[in-house]
Amino acid sequence: MDALTLHSPILAVAIPLLAAFATPLIGRLSSRARDVFVIAALASMLFVVILLARDVYEVGIRIYTLGALSPSQAIPENHMVPVRLVFEVDGLGALMAIITAVVALAGTIYSIVSIKPETGQNRFYALLLLLVVGIMGIQLTGDMFNLFVFLEILSISGAALAAFRTRFVDAVEGGFKYLMVSTVGALLFLLAIGIFYGQYNALNIAAIASAMQYTVLDQVALALILAAFLMKSGAVPSHWWVPDTYTPAPAGTSPIMYASSLACLAATFRMLFSLYGVQMSLATVGWIVIIAGVLSMFVGVTMALRQTDIKRLMVYHVISQEGYMLLGVGVGLAVLSNPEALAAYGREAIAGGLFHVINNAFFKGLLLLTAEALFFRLGTRDLNQMGGMGRTMKWTCAFFLIGALAISGVPPFNGFASKLMIYESTYLFNPVLTIIALIVSVMTLASFTKVFQSAFTGPALPQYKEVREVPMSMKLGMGLLAAATVFISLFPAFVVDTIIYPAADALLDRSGYISAVMGGG
Amino acid sequence: MPVLTFWAPIVLIIAFVIVLVVTLLYRSRGQAKFKEGTEQGEVFYSGENVPEELQRHVRSHNMYWGFFEAMKRYYDPTVRAHTGIVNDYLIWLLGLTALAGVVIIVADLL
Numbered sequence: 001m002d003a004l005t006l007h008s009p010i011l012a013v014a015i016p017l018l019a020a021f022a023t024p025l026i027g028r029l030s031s032r033a034r035d036v037f038v039i040a041a042l043a044s045m046l047f048v049v050i051l052l053a054r055d056v057y058e059v060g061i062r063i064y065t066l067g068a069l070s071p072s073q074a075i076p077e078n079h080m081v082p083v084r085l086v087f088e089v090d091g092l093g094a095l096m097a098i099i100t101a102v103v104a105l106a107g108t109i110y111s112i113v114s115i116k117p118e119t120g121q122n123r124f125y126a127l128l129l130l131l132v133v134g135i136m137g138i139q140l141t142g143d144m145f146n147l148f149v150f151l152e153i154l155s156i157s158g159a160a161l162a163a164f165r166t167r168f169v170d171a172v173e174g175g176f177k178y179l180m181v182s183t184v185g186a187l188l189f190l191l192a193i194g195i196f197y198g199q200y201n202a203l204n205i206a207a208i209a210s211a212m213q214y215t216v217l218d219q220v221a222l223a224l225i226l227a228a229f230l231m232k233s234g235a236v237p238s239h240w241w242v243p244d245t246y247t248p249a250p251a252g253t254s255p256i257m258y259a260s261s262l263a264c265l266a267a268t269f270r271m272l273f274s275l276y277g278v279q280m281s282l283a284t285v286g287w288i289v290i291i292a293g294v295l296s297m298f299v300g301v302t303m304a305l306r307q308t309d310i311k312r313l314m315v316y317h318v319i320s321q322e323g324y325m326l327l328g329v330g331v332g333l334a335v336l337s338n339p340e341a342l343a344a345y346g347r348e349a350i351a352g353g354l355f356h357v358i359n360n361a362f363f364k365g366l367l368l369l370t371a372e373a374l375f376f377r378l379g380t381r382d383l384n385q386m387g388g389m390g391r392t393m394k395w396t397c398a399f400f401l402i403g404a405l406a407i408s409g410v411p412p413f414n415g416f417a418s419k420l421m422i423y424e425s426t427y428l429f430n431p432v433l434t435i436i437a438l439i440v441s442v443m444t445l446a447s448f449t450k451v452f453q454s455a456f457t458g459p460a461l462p463q464y465k466e467v468r469e470v471p472m473s474m475k476l477g478m479g480l481l482a483a484a485t486v487f488i489s490l491f492p493a494f495v496v497d498t499i500i501y502p503a504a505d506a507l508l509d510r511s512g513y514i515s516a517v518m519g520g521g
Numbered sequence: 522m523p524v525l526t527f528w529a530p531i532v533l534i535i536a537f538v539i540v541l542v543v544t545l546l547y548r549s550r551g552q553a554k555f556k557e558g559t560e561q562g563e564v565f566y567s568g569e570n571v572p573e574e575l576q577r578h579v580r581s582h583n584m585y586w587g588f589f590e591a592m593k594r595y596y597d598p599t600v601r602a603h604t605g606i607v608n609d610y611l612i613w614l615l616g617l618t619a620l621a622g623v624v625i626i627v628a629d630l631l
Contacts, residue, residue: 216626237617240609240613303600306585383581420528451581458578
């Protein structure tokens with residue numbers, strides 16, 4: 001077990017990577033064996049991630065240097081900076097790895113049946129596992145160029161998955177758009193990496209952070225990084241691709257693709273807090289993040305409210321909910337150099353934002369799966385064509401209600417707990433922001449009331465009288481995310497204490513992040 | 522953990538269960554004359570003939586019509602901006618990059 005824990009950072013990436021290449025080979029032998037293999041690989045990854053997270057929470061930041069005699073030896077002898085690939089896992093990395101592992105497992109279990117009608121299933125699972133590799137790598141790496149590589153793996157596999165159901169024109173278009181914006185975004189990030197390498201002769205995040213001078217070039221790099229990652233996470237005003245890409249994506253991939261957006265959001269936080277930290281103009285950058293958050297919340301929810309395509313409506317809520325996360329973390333960033341404000345509400349705001357990340361990964365992922373369950377049975381995403389499905393699809397209806405009440409911030413669900421943390425802390429910073437957030441929450445409830453009324457209530461429509469509940473594996477996938485949502489709803493304080501505050505403190509402890517690699521802590 | 526100390530979902534759930542039990546007890550005592558499967562269980566539509574299922578269900582596009590009308594001045598330009606053209610997406614991305622760069626550099630100079 002100790003050896004497993006020791007190598008857990010690399011295993012969390014290596015397991016899905018090796019499985020991605022083995023899956024098409026096993027699929028040639030038997031599709032059933034392939035399905036079991038993929039689930040087993042992702043369950044093993046979840047186990048390894050739990051070991052890693054437990055170690056991080058008990059011991060502290062984990063360093064894993066590839067190719068070194070000892071994984072903890074980040075800087076080789078006779079060198080001043082790390083020259084090998086270094087994985088650096090702190091509380092934030094552990095939190096995001098847990099999210100990724102749970103969501104990937106739920107989405108894949110759901111896909112076992114939902115993807116059956118499609119051809120090319122071997123390729124589907126290979127791409128899905130590569131997407132997981134990209135997400136996991138972004139969370140765990142401590143190296144800028146390595147981050148870029150994982151970002152590319154994520155983008156290419158994500159675009160291919162979005163376009164997987166090629167018989168739908170919008171799927172191909174969505175995949176193409178995702179590839180285009182991702183490529184330009186990745187090039188912006190690559191340019192920023194070049195700027196750092198030119199100035200500091202280093203690619204390791206901690207090494208660059210320790211040498212950071214915040215020159216004009218660093219400021220240009222900051223703008224490039226902010227734009228690239230905010231676009232990848234789907235924040236307004238660079239959110240345009242999100243509904244086009246996520247809406248036609250195959251059923252089980254939706255929550256995993258959403259997790260990829262959250263991974264990019266977490267990478268934004270990593271760059272702002274651990275790479276730049278107090279050296280940048282905190283009020284300016286903090287307000288940029290806050291404004292992006294407020295715009296995302298408002299534009300996302302108002303656009304969602306008028307949609308009649310159930311999946312597109314839910315995808316606009318992806319944008320809206322990310323606004324809450326940006327708002328919370330942005331407030332914490334804006335007061336980072338003010339110890340009193342940070343202690344009074346800044347840390348709480350960051351924790352609220354991060355708590356909303358994990359909550360959303362589960363209940364938003366659940367809602368996306370319920371939308372796909374309706375599409376799977378009815379063959380349409382048009383809410384105008386739906387009605388009375390609560391009579392025949394009782395499990396799907398129950399899962400939808402859990403997700404809808406949670407995302408709308410209705411007590412006692414977990415969405416309420418994280419939103420409450422954001423409301424209370426942002427109110428002390430600027431009450432206007434809290435009022436906007438409250439209005440957005442009301443509109444979110446209105447939006448999901450519309451979906452519930454249109455799809456699940458009303459008389460049983462004649463054309464859907466033969467419709468049955470979705471198969472067991474799809475119910476299991478939804479059930480896993482619903483169980484996670486209910487668990488956090490029942491024990492919010494336990495979750496916040498155990499995994500949220502360590503993640504928030506990891507963002508605040510820039511010197512700890514640097515010294516874990518560079519020494520001298 | 523100051524924010525969550527007063528927030529105990531278990532207490533709320535216990536209160537909900539108590540209210541639910543009381544409601545069900547109260548409901549179980551009502552209308553002994555009710556007979557299932559008779560016209561007593563039919564839909565009441567203000568004395569009018571009940572339309573067929575397809576006409577009876579309020580469709581999604583009918584909901585919040587007044588809100589969208591009132592917010593027309595917001596919705597018209599916002600919806601128009603969502604062109605669906607990838608060239609526009611890239612222009613927004615590059616514009617955002619330039620704007621962020623200018624704001625960050627100017628803020629540092631001030």
